[in-house]
Amino acid sequence: RLYAAITGIGGYIPANTRSNSDLEKICDTSDEWIVKRTGIKERRILEEDLATSDMAVRAIEDLAAKYNKNLHDIDALLVATSTPDMPMPATANIIADKLGLDNVWAFDMNAACSGFLYALDLGASLIETRRYKNVLVVGADNISTYVDIHDRSTNILFGDGAGVVWLEPSTEGGIMDAYLRSNGSGRSFLNIEGGGSLYPMDAEDAMADKRFLKQDGKTVFKHAVQSMSDACFQVMDRNGLTINDINWLVPHQANQRIIDAVGRALDIPEGRALSNIEYLGNTIAATIPLCIWQNLKQIKTGDLVMLTAFGAGFSWGASLFKW
Numbered sequence: 001r002l003y004a005a006i007t008g009i010g011g012y013i014p015a016n017t018r019s020n021s022d023l024e025k026i027c028d029t030s031d032e033w034i035v036k037r038t039g040i041k042e043r044r045i046l047e048e049d050l051a052t053s054d055m056a057v058r059a060i061e062d063l064a065a066k067y068n069k070n071l072h073d074i075d076a077l078l079v080a081t082s083t084p085d086m087p088m089p090a091t092a093n094i095i096a097d098k099l100g101l102d103n104v105w106a107f108d109m110n111a112a113c114s115g116f117l118y119a120l121d122l123g124a125s126l127i128e129t130r131r132y133k134n135v136l137v138v139g140a141d142n143i144s145t146y147v148d149i150h151d152r153s154t155n156i157l158f159g160d161g162a163g164v165v166w167l168e169p170s171t172e173g174g175i176m177d178a179y180l181r182s183n184g185s186g187r188s189f190l191n192i193e194g195g196g197s198l199y200p201m202d203a204e205d206a207m208a209d210k211r212f213l214k215q216d217g218k219t220v221f222k223h224a225v226q227s228m229s230d231a232c233f234q235v236m237d238r239n240g241l242t243i244n245d246i247n248w249l250v251p252h253q254a255n256q257r258i259i260d261a262v263g264r265a266l267d268i269p270e271g272r273a274l275s276n277i278e279y280l281g282n283t284i285a286a287t288i289p290l291c292i293w294q295n296l297k298q299i300k301t302g303d304l305v306m307l308t309a310f311g312a313g314f315s316w317g318a319s320l321f322k323w
């Protein structure tokens with residue numbers, strides 16, 4: 001069997017930080033409350049004159065430099081994002097142009113916080129067709145643009161960032177399986193309503209409150225824990241694995257309490273559910289590649305890694321990876 005192996009990984013996090021004490025000055029919250037309820041101490045915020053494509057370009061340049069890759073080898077560039085630079089063209093086209101790639105198959109996918117897992121599975125499928133040999137999968141979001149800085153129910157959670165993996169064919173291992181699902185009836189619990197064709201940005205209500213991310217935090221929390229653990233069980237069951245076979249769990253970084261609850265539901269031994277939420281918060285489609293990127297030293301060749309995500313849609317899933 002031919003697998004899609006990750007042969008390079010890169011990341012970019014903006015330099016500007018927004019700490020809990022910064023938020024204390026803006027709204028009625030406290031460092032103690034935020035840390036206890038979310039595990040987050042600070043997030044990174046992209047400069048106002050930059051956009052999602054700029055972070056993705058830097059993440060790709062980081063990968064290319066560390067793994068000595070020639071960007072002109074790329075056959076396909078898939079970008080998971082909910083915060084494209086603009087409605088049209090795709091951010092993938094903008095990224096390709098900024099990298100000097102004028103002949104690459106490039107497009108965006110939006111599955112919110114599950115976007116990276118969706119794009120990873122599509123990228124792996126392209127490799128498995130044997131028609132593509134070098135596929136870049138990016139997860140990048142400039143979500144701070146859509147967060148109301150005065151809304152304490154969301155401003156504590158989100159930050160900006162970009163991560164990327166390079167996929168190539170391998171007979172040794174790579175993406176072994178993926179279970180991805182969505183249920184659009186959950187869309188009222190987590191969304192950004194304004195700026196699309198339903199509520200265009202020039203409409204008064206879109207400019208007022210519909211431009212910001214809204215959520216019912218408790219409902220999202222409950223569904224996130226249930227759906228991520230269920231997806232992991234589905235993948236383990238159909239591959240004849242138990243949690244003891246999984247070396248690392250890389251969950252979407254939404255809230256440390258969600259990560260811990262998924263870990264408890266799966267009964268994964270302490271320390272094997274990776275987390276980097278403390279200093280980055282929820283970077284939407286970028287959380288999983290950034291978490292792997294920052295924990296790379298721990299993951300050894302041959303390790304089985306379970307990736308799992310949940311996000312707006314609702315959309316969710318899990319992927320099994322042999323490193």
Ligand code: ACO
Pocket residue numbers: 028029030033034037038112113152153156157190215216217218220221224254255282284310311312
């Ligand atoms: N600071 C201080 N107090 C606060 C804050 C805050 N930032 N936010 C809420 N409170 C208050 C509430 O008003 C409430 O007060 P009350 O008891 O007097 O009414 C109390 O704290 C408890 O509020 P809850 O909303 O019940 O707090 P909860 O424990 O549910 O935590 C949170 C809220 C952190 C948002 C949590 O529900 C959560 O993380 N949910 C998941 C959200 C998420 O991950 N979304 C994105 C995932 S998917 C994606 O990434 C696209």
